[in-house]
Amino acid sequence: MIVVISDVHLAEKSKDTKVEKDDREFLEFLNSVKDNQLSEGGDLVILGDLIDFWRRDFAKALMEMEDVVSVLTSFKDDVKVHYVVGNHDYYMLKLKETLSERFPFKNVAEHVKLQEGGKKFFFTHGYQLEVLANPYYKSLTSYKCFAEHLCLAGDDTGNAASKLWDTIQSSKSILERLQRVPSDLNKAFESMMEGPDERLYGRHKAALTIDNLAKSRSRAVYMGMEIDEFLIFGHTHMPFVDEEHRVANVGSWNKSPCEDYKYMVIQDGLVKPAVWR
Ligand SMILES: [Mn+2]
Known part of the structure; x- marks a missing residue:
């Protein structure tokens, strides 16, 4: 089983009560995934923008996410945690390069390829689109x-x-x-x-173009994907599943325009959107 989560945007502590609650719920969600869905092993894909480093001191931001880091690093060995970087946490790639083997997340990358239920999946944040x-x-x-x-x-x-x-x-x-x-x-x-x-x-309506780019078979060229891979992305915060075009968007952790805690489960090759609570 694969559990996918995107665009959590862990916030600065005590910034406002809404984001504080979102972060608390995320911690409970991670613990629940550990004890339930992935208790028998599997893959957890963090699909980018887990933390927002933009215009924040990244060292302070990392300290503030200590609870999340400790849960993410406490999964058993039969659970692989993949950290796909987004635009807001792109620097994780550099931290991984610097610390190499000592970095807590073994797999930090711009994209990840996994197989489940005989199907192939390609995970990327989506800023590329x-x-x-x-x-x-x-x-x-x-x-x-x-x-x-x-x-x-x-x-x-x-x-x-x-x-x-x-x-x-x-x-x-x-x-x-x-x-x-x-x-x-x-x-x-x-x-x-x-x-x-x-x-x-806004005026460019980039979200629509992004979805169309994601659905196009030409994506094999501009995303470096294989033709038979199912694309899973995030970034726009707008969840959808399109089986015909083999593409899905996870949505976000209650970040606009999402209004609840979205995540996704892939089981027996089937992509299932889910909501926490
Ligand atoms: Mn993003």
Whole structure:
């Protein structure tokens, strides 16, 4: 059995009572998965944006998620915990590289491939699809670079996109990796920093394009997937299952526009959306 959870966005402690409750529920959910669904072994896929490092001090953010880390690392050996990075916790990839074998999550990656019930599944967060859906700029390299720097920006909420871009621009090694630079840099990067509601459901309506990209058979080319794989993603916070196009979105942990605690179970090759409580 595979249990998938996406876009929990663990929040800063005592920021507000709603997010505090969400985080508490998530801890109870993890313990329940450990004692029930995965008590006989299986896979737990964290599908990105478990924690939000953007414009927060990542060291403090990691300390605040100590309860979640301790549950995630307490699963028995027959449960594999896969950490697929999202845009908000992209820096986990770098932490894993730095600590290598000592890192608590054995598998940290941009995507994970698993088989269940004789079917093949491809798990990825989905920011890659948003980059493709952006009408102005489609460089995944620059987006990932931006996401990594936002994870490192610290607590400085005044760290505007333009300031961040100055930092990126002064790094020759980063610039050499970019193939093309957008004509209006500030606008391009400011649009990436908008909240999900504006980015995905605002004037560009990126969410619709993202879903269409996810359903297209051409995704084999732009996602690096095999043609017979079932795509599981998150990021838009909008859950759906489309058996015909072999694609599903997990939704989010009560984060807008979701209004409850969504997760997903894959059993005997069947993708089943689920709600905690
Ligand atoms: Mn995301």
